[in-house]
Structure formats: structure tokens, C-alpha cells
Amino acid sequence: MASIEMIEAARARLDGxxxxxxxxxxxxxxxxxxxxxxxxxxxxxxxxxxxFRGGWSAVSALPPEIRARGVIAFSxxxxxxxxALAARMHGVPAVxxxxxxxxxxxxxxxxxxxxxxxxxxxxxxxxxxxxxxLSKERGLTLIKPFDEPLVIAGQGTSGLxxxxxxxxxxxxxxxxxVPCGGGGLTSGISLALEARAPGLRVRPCEPAGxxxxxxxxxxGKIERNATMSGSICDAIVTPQPGNITFPxxxxxxxPGLVVTDEEALQAMAIAFSRLKIVIEPGGAVALAxxxxxxxxxxxxxxxxxASGGNVDAEVFATALERFG
Amino acid sequence: MASIEMIEAARARLDGxxxxxxxxxxxxxxxxxxxxxxxxxxxxxxxxxxxFRGGWSAVSALPPEIRARGVIAFSxxxxxxxxALAARMHGVPAVxxxxxxxxxxxxxxxxxxxxxxxxxxxxxxxxxxxxxxLSKERGLTLIKPFDEPLVIAGQGTSGLxxxxxxxxxxxxxxxxxVPCGGGGLTSGISLALEARAPGLRVRPCEPAGxxxxxxxxxxGKIERNATMSGSICDAIVTPQPGNITFPxxxxxxxPGLVVTDEEALQAMAIAFSRLKIVIEPGGAVALAxxxxxxxxxxxxxxxxxASGGNVDAEVFATALERFG
Numbered sequence: 001m002a003s004i005e006m007i008e009a010a011r012a013r014l015d016g017x018x019x020x021x022x023x024x025x026x027x028x029x030x031x032x033x034x035x036x037x038x039x040x041x042x043x044x045x046x047x048x049x050x051x052f053r054g055g056w057s058a059v060s061a062l063p064p065e066i067r068a069r070g071v072i073a074f075s076x077x078x079x080x081x082x083x084a085l086a087a088r089m090h091g092v093p094a095v096x097x098x099x100x101x102x103x104x105x106x107x108x109x110x111x112x113x114x115x116x117x118x119x120x121x122x123x124x125x126x127x128x129x130x131x132x133x134l135s136k137e138r139g140l141t142l143i144k145p146f147d148e149p150l151v152i153a154g155q156g157t158s159g160l161x162x163x164x165x166x167x168x169x170x171x172x173x174x175x176x177x178v179p180c181g182g183g184g185l186t187s188g189i190s191l192a193l194e195a196r197a198p199g200l201r202v203r204p205c206e207p208a209g210x211x212x213x214x215x216x217x218x219x220g221k222i223e224r225n226a227t228m229s230g231s232i233c234d235a236i237v238t239p240q241p242g243n244i245t246f247p248x249x250x251x252x253x254x255p256g257l258v259v260t261d262e263e264a265l266q267a268m269a270i271a272f273s274r275l276k277i278v279i280e281p282g283g284a285v286a287l288a289x290x291x292x293x294x295x296x297x298x299x300x301x302x303x304x305x306a307s308g309g310n311v312d313a314e315v316f317a318t319a320l321e322r323f324g
Numbered sequence: 325m326a327s328i329e330m331i332e333a334a335r336a337r338l339d340g341x342x343x344x345x346x347x348x349x350x351x352x353x354x355x356x357x358x359x360x361x362x363x364x365x366x367x368x369x370x371x372x373x374x375x376f377r378g379g380w381s382a383v384s385a386l387p388p389e390i391r392a393r394g395v396i397a398f399s400x401x402x403x404x405x406x407x408a409l410a411a412r413m414h415g416v417p418a419v420x421x422x423x424x425x426x427x428x429x430x431x432x433x434x435x436x437x438x439x440x441x442x443x444x445x446x447x448x449x450x451x452x453x454x455x456x457x458l459s460k461e462r463g464l465t466l467i468k469p470f471d472e473p474l475v476i477a478g479q480g481t482s483g484l485x486x487x488x489x490x491x492x493x494x495x496x497x498x499x500x501x502v503p504c505g506g507g508g509l510t511s512g513i514s515l516a517l518e519a520r521a522p523g524l525r526v527r528p529c530e531p532a533g534x535x536x537x538x539x540x541x542x543x544g545k546i547e548r549n550a551t552m553s554g555s556i557c558d559a560i561v562t563p564q565p566g567n568i569t570f571p572x573x574x575x576x577x578x579p580g581l582v583v584t585d586e587e588a589l590q591a592m593a594i595a596f597s598r599l600k601i602v603i604e605p606g607g608a609v610a611l612a613x614x615x616x617x618x619x620x621x622x623x624x625x626x627x628x629x630a631s632g633g634n635v636d637a638e639v640f641a642t643a644l645e646r647f648g
Contacts, residue, residue, distance in 0.1 A: 019348075027437075043600040044365075044600055273637065276633030277600060309600030313648025316596070317644045324636075324637025
């Protein structure tokens, strides 16, 4: 089971390889949100998202002789890049199974990190099945994107940083808004904050139509999304919360927050002009919730997690044209 | 005179108010540049550029009774925002004299930071004269943009960070490429590195047609630019190096590097896709030199200073459309 001890152990393995990403703020953002907003700029992480943490955590924990055979991952793009880069930095091969409609930048970058990319159809095919088959055929170790304690522990290291940075900034209580797909990041941060900053409470954030975590938390049981495509927030379009992550979310998180694709684009434009960072749509839902769901948030301070920045230029230009 | 002692004193005044901006890197950027590239992401500084350092340094050093009357600055935009924010954080009034063709975002932000903005014509009017007159009329203290030891010392605090971050990254020798307008940042960093990291050597970087520092260094005397408009790199379009800054550049800097506006735009697009940061054209000339002047650079490691990110959405979208 994922635990604070596993998160601390992951941090020790990540030390010297991961970036401590900054906590940014702007008086302009505070004014829109009606409270103090701090943005954890994890888009500046190696590979362009927090997924490098989980990738490194899992790859580095493998016994050397197993690791040498290589790893495999299935991912819409950020886990792909995180695992591919972690594998390359360990000098071992990586096979990544990606949906054929993933952003071109993410596919290109995964290949550029030296991984072999296998494309599949998100609607017609089952990525778990493809991953399991290739894993068996080639002796690769499967690194799951979220429902895996080592991965949750790696993502949780960003929660340890938030706890420290909140203390440095004099923040004792705050809601911490986290983009939520399968729940690996959200559960990892929740575990870290439970142990190191109990005044900080996590709220999962999702795009409208793909609010499986929000509905599952409200229903008290895992609920599934009706479809698997149709949002620009590709990074967090997952079928449902994980079997390992959901009980952690249930125990530690506040109610979910849901924003529209339009609001995510607008948050991207505000992050561009006010914070000078590049956030992808799925990575912008937490900032969007801080800006546009203020009545659903409590307290005078909020921390929004900007989970990734791997966005195609056309999509970013669209955000600037409409909201810049 | 600006000195390492003044830079250390400025750092003490800035402590707790300034951001230690990260040193970023990407294997993709290294590949284009043909060597290791580290980017000092000072676009993430408060007010969106390094100018907050010099503004705070100067405002915080004023005797309280003088400071209370207020400050005045003339600036194309980044010094304006830096001084306006520093003044607001000290609770004193600021008047900023800005060229009428400055980016709209910079004018709007300066006003939003609570400053009174006075616009002037960059070609027909003399900003020094306007600044001196308003300063005298209202009892405001003039904070010059670069030819002022307290401002140079403030900008130099970023050089102290570079020295420390280079040590942390195991870098002993490197060329440090710095966008150069009047030379306040370049001279401040040069002084800091001379004292704290003598293996790091500064190279001023400029846009074609506005290469006054490069030509002045080559000629051994101050040379002036032929015109004062016509580059998108508005942040570093200044008439000539300063009387205080130039002797420091002469003593400590290597030859200048000159890039085109097109190359600056391309560097912005690469910083977008590979580093997830927003750089403005004038702030991108150092990264552009690292990417596109590789034969004029020595050694296996280069540090490029990304000095600001205050760019209008239309200009940024243009960079993405052409090079994204």
C-alpha cells in the first residue's frame, strides 16, 4: 500500500534527479480568484509534467536485473514521457503504448526520449490488454500510470514539496486543487499532506463530462465516465478512479470541482500572461477551478497544482486568441 | 560604484521578497545547441522580469522620509513594472514614464500595479528630460533603469544565484549569455560572477540593428544605435551602453552575440515547447544565441539568461504559428 514511508523513500531515490518546482503567484490572479492563489508549477518538471516523478520512482525501485530487460507503459502522453525519460536516464529500454489521438508533441517527445511507441485506438482497443501482452512477450516490467503504489509514492513527492513551500510562505490552512485523472497524483499528494501538512486539504479537479472522481466521491463508490473522448484535457481523460487510489481519495479528499474546457483554456491564457508558464488543458483544470469556482472553495488561500505543460502549439495559440 | 559588496547588500534587502528563479534544461534544447544549455528562467520573477530586483534594491535603499514622497522611472515596460511593484510593496507612490509604443500588456500591468503612467514618443521626445522634470516638480526620486549602482547591484543578485546554481549542477566553466540593453543586468551579473564563479564568463546578447554593446566592446568606446525603433525586442532597445555599465562590460565580458528578430521568435517557440516557459522577444536573445550562434560560443556548457516574459498574446501566437 502507498504510504508516507513509501513517499519518503521515493523522495530519497528521486533526490538529485527531480526538480523542486516553484510555487508561483501574481496579484492579478489573486484578484480574479478573490483570494490568495499559489500555483505549483509542475509543468516545469523534467519531461514537462509530474509524471517523471512516478516514472523515476517505479523504474529506480526495480531490481537491476529486472530493470535491465526494460519497462513498458500505456499512457495518453505524460506518463509516456515520464517513464521514457526515466528509463533513458537509467539506460534501459522502454516501450510505450499510446492512443492514436494523443497530442503529436507527446508522441514525438516520447519517441525522442528513445522509447518505442506502439499506437492504439482509444475507443476500440483496451490498452491494459495490449500492455499486458507486450509485457509478457518481451519480459518488460509494466509500469501502470496510476494504480500502482510506487507510482503514487513518486507523485506524492510533489506533495512533500507543497508542504514545505506552504510553510515557507506562511500558509497553515488551504485547499489544494489537483487535476485528477486516475487519481495517482491526487492520492499521492493527499497522503503526503495528511502526514506533513494536515491543514492542507486536497480537492480533485476534473473537466466536465469526465468527472468520474467527483461523481465517485459523491456516490461513495467508483463510477465510470460515459465516453473516453471529447475533451481537450487529454491528460486526465481516464475511465474511472483506480482501485488503489479511490479509497485514498475517499478517506482524504474534499468534494471534486468540475470545470469546462473553455475555462481550462482561459486559465491557460491567464497563466501565460500572469505567471509566464505554459500549462496544458488537463494541467490547467485546478487553476481554472481556483479562478472560476470560487464559491465552491473555502478559506483565504488556495494552492492550484499545474500538473503539466505538454500542449501542441495550435491548442495554445487558440487559448491566446480567445482569451489572451 | 557597483561592487560585489553592494550586490551582497542588495541580496540582504531582497531576501524574502524576491524569487530564486530555477535553472531549467531540456535534452531537446541541448541537441539543437550542440552542447549543454541551462536557462535561468527569470521570466518567472515577480513582475515578469529581473527588473523587480533592481527596482526593489533601489526603492528599499532610500531613506524612509525620501522614499515616502515616491519614485519615478522611465522605461519601455519591464523596469516600469519592476519599480511599480517594488513601490507598491513599500506603500509609496510611483510615476512611470513609458514610450507610447510599449507593449499594451506592459502599460496595463504598470497601471495595475498602482503606478501613474505618463506616455511619451520614443523618437521625438527625450525620456531623460521628461523624467528629470517630473522628478523635480513632485519631489520624486528618479530610479534610472540601468546606469545606477543600486540598480546594477539588484540585478547582480541574479548572478549570485547563477553562481550557486552552477555549483549545484556541477558546472565549473561556462559562457553566460545575457540579454543586454543599457547593460545593468549584464554588468551586475558580471560583477557577481567575477567574485563568486570566476569560471563563468558573460557574453552580452543583442538584436540585430541594436547591437550597441557588441559594437562598443569591439571598438573600445561607447557607440550609439542608428535608430530607436524597428525591433520586436522592445525590452533591450536602448540608445547606447551606460557610462557606469560600459567600463564593467569592457573589463569583464567576452564579445557580444547578435541575433535576428526571427531567431528570437524561434527561441520563444522552443522555450514554449521544451521548457514550458513564456519568454518575451528581448528576453529570448540569449537563448537564441545559444541555439543559433553555436560556432561563436566556446565550451561544452552554456547558461542562457531568460530575462523577461512580458509579451503580448498576439506576438507570442505569431512565434508559435511560425516556429511551433
